[in-house]
Amino acid sequence: MEHGPAATSLSPPTERIDLPVPTLLPLGDRALLIRFSTELSDHANRATIAFARQLEADSPEGIAEIAPGLVSVLLRLADGADFVRLRGELMLRIGETVDAAPGVEHDVAVRFDGADLDEVAGLAGLHPREFIARHNRRPLRVLATGFAPGFVYCGFHAADLMLPRRESVRPMVPAGTVLFAAGQTAISATPIRTGWHVIGQTTFQNFDLEATPPTRLSPGDLVRFTEAA
Amino acid sequence: MSAIAITRAGPLTTLQDAGRFGHLADGISASGPMDQRAFHEAGALLARVASTGIEFTSAGLAFTTEGPLRVGCAGGQFRVSVNGNPREWPARLGLNESDVVEIRPGPAGNYGYLRFNLDCDIPTVLGSRSTNLAVGLGGWKGRALRAGDRLTFGAEAAATEAAPPPPPADGPIRILWGLHADLFDAAARSAFARSGFVVSPSLDRMGVRLLDPAGVFRTQRRLNLVSDAIVPGDIQILGDGTPAVLMRDHQPTGGYPRIATIVSADLDRFAQLRPGTEVRFQPVSLEHAR
Numbered sequence: 001m002e003h004g005p006a007a008t009s010l011s012p013p014t015e016r017i018d019l020p021v022p023t024l025l026p027l028g029d030r031a032l033l034i035r036f037s038t039e040l041s042d043h044a045n046r047a048t049i050a051f052a053r054q055l056e057a058d059s060p061e062g063i064a065e066i067a068p069g070l071v072s073v074l075l076r077l078a079d080g081a082d083f084v085r086l087r088g089e090l091m092l093r094i095g096e097t098v099d100a101a102p103g104v105e106h107d108v109a110v111r112f113d114g115a116d117l118d119e120v121a122g123l124a125g126l127h128p129r130e131f132i133a134r135h136n137r138r139p140l141r142v143l144a145t146g147f148a149p150g151f152v153y154c155g156f157h158a159a160d161l162m163l164p165r166r167e168s169v170r171p172m173v174p175a176g177t178v179l180f181a182a183g184q185t186a187i188s189a190t191p192i193r194t195g196w197h198v199i200g201q202t203t204f205q206n207f208d209l210e211a212t213p214p215t216r217l218s219p220g221d222l223v224r225f226t227e228a229a
Numbered sequence: 230m231s232a233i234a235i236t237r238a239g240p241l242t243t244l245q246d247a248g249r250f251g252h253l254a255d256g257i258s259a260s261g262p263m264d265q266r267a268f269h270e271a272g273a274l275l276a277r278v279a280s281t282g283i284e285f286t287s288a289g290l291a292f293t294t295e296g297p298l299r300v301g302c303a304g305g306q307f308r309v310s311v312n313g314n315p316r317e318w319p320a321r322l323g324l325n326e327s328d329v330v331e332i333r334p335g336p337a338g339n340y341g342y343l344r345f346n347l348d349c350d351i352p353t354v355l356g357s358r359s360t361n362l363a364v365g366l367g368g369w370k371g372r373a374l375r376a377g378d379r380l381t382f383g384a385e386a387a388a389t390e391a392a393p394p395p396p397p398a399d400g401p402i403r404i405l406w407g408l409h410a411d412l413f414d415a416a417a418r419s420a421f422a423r424s425g426f427v428v429s430p431s432l433d434r435m436g437v438r439l440l441d442p443a444g445v446f447r448t449q450r451r452l453n454l455v456s457d458a459i460v461p462g463d464i465q466i467l468g469d470g471t472p473a474v475l476m477r478d479h480q481p482t483g484g485y486p487r488i489a490t491i492v493s494a495d496l497d498r499f500a501q502l503r504p505g506t507e508v509r510f511q512p513v514s515l516e517h518a519r
Contacts, residue, residue, distance in 0.1 A: 028405060028460045028490035029518035040455045067253035067458060069482055074253065074458035083519060146481045147456065149256040149364055189256075190364065207255075209354055209366070215255045 016097050017043075017050045024087055027074065032083070034090065035072040040182075042156060044071040045143050049220045050100040051093075060089040068219050070144045070153065103141065103221040108204045109228040111176050116166070116197035120180055123163055132227060134161060135199075139222040140185060150175075150189025150207025150215045154223050157183045165195040175201045178225075185225065186205065189215070202228070231296030232381040235374055239288025241376070241433060244349070244368035246281045253458070253481045256368070256451065260359040263340045263500040264398060267304030271342040271420050272390035274301030274321040275308040279386035280346040281351060282344040283374065289332040290343075294324045298382065299346035304414035305338015305501055315458050338501045339432070354380035363435050401511035404489040405518055407464065408452055408457060412486050420445040421488060422512055426472060430504040434478040437499075438471055439508070446470040456484045462491035462499075464510075476500065492518035 020043065025033045034051065037044035052068035055075075059066070062081030067074040077083070112132045121131035140154035147153070165181045172191050173179075179186040179196035186196060189207035208219050217223070235242075245268065248261025262268035262284055272278040278301065283290070289307060302309055303319035311322060312332045318335065332341065350370065351358050360368025369378060410418060424443035431438040441447070449470045459465075463475045465485040474491060475483075489510060490501055502508060 025408060026405060026515050027408060027458065028462050029492050029494075029515060031458070031460045033408065033458060035457070058277050065251055065253060067481070069458050070455055074460075076250075076253070076460075083515065102517065144456075144482075146254055146256050146458070148480065149366070151256050213251070213255060214355060219254075 014102060015100050017046050017100050018097055019047045019051060019094055022047075022051075022072075022094055024090060027084070029083075030077050031076065032075045032086065032090075033072050034075065034094075037071045040070050040143075045141075045155075046100060046119075047098075048073055050098040052219070053101070054093070054098050060086055062086045067146060068168075069146060088157050100220065104218070105139065105222045105224060106204075106217060107224050107226060108202055109226050110200040110202045111228045112178075113201040114178065114198035114200045115197060116180075117199045119200055120163060120197045122143065124161055134229065135180075135185070136218055136225045139224040141224060142219050142221040143184065144219055145215060146219065148188065148192050150217075151186065151187075151192065152206060152217045152223075153186050155182075155183050155184035157185070159183070163197065166197060168197070169193050169195045173198060174201075175207070176205065178202055191200070230381060230383070231294070231298045232379055233292040233294055233298070234301065234379045235290070235292045235376055236371070237289070237291035238375050238378075239290065240373065241362065242283065242285045242290060242373050243360035243362065243434070244281055244351060244374065244380075245284045245359045246357055247359075248477070249355055249359050249361065249367060252355055255355075255448060256481055257355065257361065257364060258459075258461075258477070258479050258481050260357070260361045260367070260434070262342065263477055264304050264497040265340075265343070266393045266396060266497045267340065267501075268342045268344070269390055269393040270319060271301040271303035271344040273392040274303065274319060275299055275344060275346050276389065277346045277386050278388055279345050279348045279382075280388065281349050282342050283380075285332065285341050285343070287334055287339050289334050289341075291331045294326065294328045294330070296326055296382075298300070298324045300324060300330075300373040301344040302332070302341065304341040306335035307338070307341045308333040308335050309450060324473055337503070339503060340500060345382065346385055347363040348382055348384055348386050350381045361478055362433070363480065370492050399492055399498075401509040403492045403495045403513045403518065404464070404510045405492060405515060406512060407487040407489040409452075409454065412452060414490050417445065417449075418488070425507045425509050428502045428504050428506045428508060432504065434476055436476050436479065437474045439473065441470070441472055446472060452486050454484045454486060456482045459483045459487075460490060462493065463487045464489045464491065464494045494518070
């Protein structure tokens with residue numbers, strides 16, 4: 001479901017983001033990383049997504065692929081790209097203000113019956129019912145994709161829902177597992193190993209090889225979690 | 230219609246083309262040949278070459294043919310025979326009905342390639358026929374080829390491939406300092422560039438773990454890093470201090486500290502180093518690497 005800015009929507013209107021000055025780092029000799037921060041923050045993440053969108057809309061010569069992450073944008077260079085010239089071109093664009101268009105909204109219904117739900121709620125000092133209500137209170141932004149096919153990180157929860165990852169890694173969780181840690185909720189779209197808390201399961205499928213593109217959620221989109229009937 | 234019936238396949242024998250590019254944001258790395266140079270060397274042996282070939286591993290491969298087929302073979306040093314008659318490696322084979330091709334382990338290399346003059350009947354997945362074993366996607370039903378699989382071919386390919394430049398000289402594997410090099414102190418960086426590492430038996434298309442006999446990273450403390458993009462050739466230091474080189478089926482992002490990245494011109498050569506081989510790393514400038 002997609003809402004324009006005029007629709008009844010929880011999306012904020014287009015916002016202006018002051019870009020922090022990023023660090024430009026070669027990643028090997030075929031890629032360049034534009035890193036807005038070495039720590040995850042709402043501002044650095046919004047800047048990363050907005051800058052990646054701007055580059056996609058108006059791409060300097062020599063870029064073969066643009067992949068935004070949590071706090072940095074990967075640029076894979078085309079064969080024969082001029083590293084120095086591209087670096088110069090990017091330097092001209094940083095330090096600007098960019099417009100971040102409101103994200104597309106998605107509803108994700110979750111069956112909150114994960115193995116770690118009670119423990120997670122307990123650590124937050126909440127009854128599981130209360131935790132679920134708090135978890136779903138407001139939509140989360142898709143912070144990043146790319147860790148695994150269709151996998152998304154969504155954030156951020158309020159500070160009192162901050163929990164570290166688990167001490168041990170679970171061997172495999174199935175596609176559609178809803179994970180919780182570090183002030184974020186993540187959704188797996190393929191079986192993965194994870195050190196995050198398992199809080200539930202969704203039928204929302206963010207990876208479909210028959211579709212173009214194969215994933216539905218993009219960085220900056222809004223995800224409204226609801227409780228599955 | 231021509232076909233090959235695989236009668237013996239080592240582990241991790243896969244279909245590969247140049248790679249599945251453009252899907253990092255979807256969570257899919259490019260895959261493609263572990264030794265790209267050798268893949269192209271095999272292709273350049275044929276007048277007409279299809280985009281998709283077979284990558285096999287050090288245990289070799291055996292197959293029988295149905296119908297005529299031209300095959301270019303290169304990569305590492307393997308022993309190949311047709312109907313029991315040995316041929317030189319690399320090899321250009323003109324095969325006919327019921328020929329038996331045996332590829333046996335040779336003195337060097339982890340990966341060899343077969344390229345064909347005919348297009349194979351394999352659907353593309355997200356624009357590529359490369360197998361991504363980490364995800365189980367593309368190639369032959371997303372998995373490695375094994376004995377009993379029968380690969381059928383269609384029309385002759387139209388493309389040609391130029392011979393790749395000769396491989397870079399032996400010697401240290403060249404690196405660029407990595408995304409997190411600044412998190413390693415000068416002593417660790419200097420020890421990394423000075424010490425010998427050894428290729429461990431734990432290697433696959435996702436990554437190659439290294440032994441660290443000098444203990445360069447033995448006391449490496451655990452770092453809590455935000456995930457950033459990974460590129461092939463990144464050398465990351467795992468939580469227990471094990472150095473690991475990320476290869477073609479790497480996960481697209483990761484949170485282990487990366488001290489260096491192998492330059493693209495040397496990644497093919499590194500991929501061919503067998504377990505037990507000593508490897509040294511030499512820092513170079515970006516200008517040199519390109």
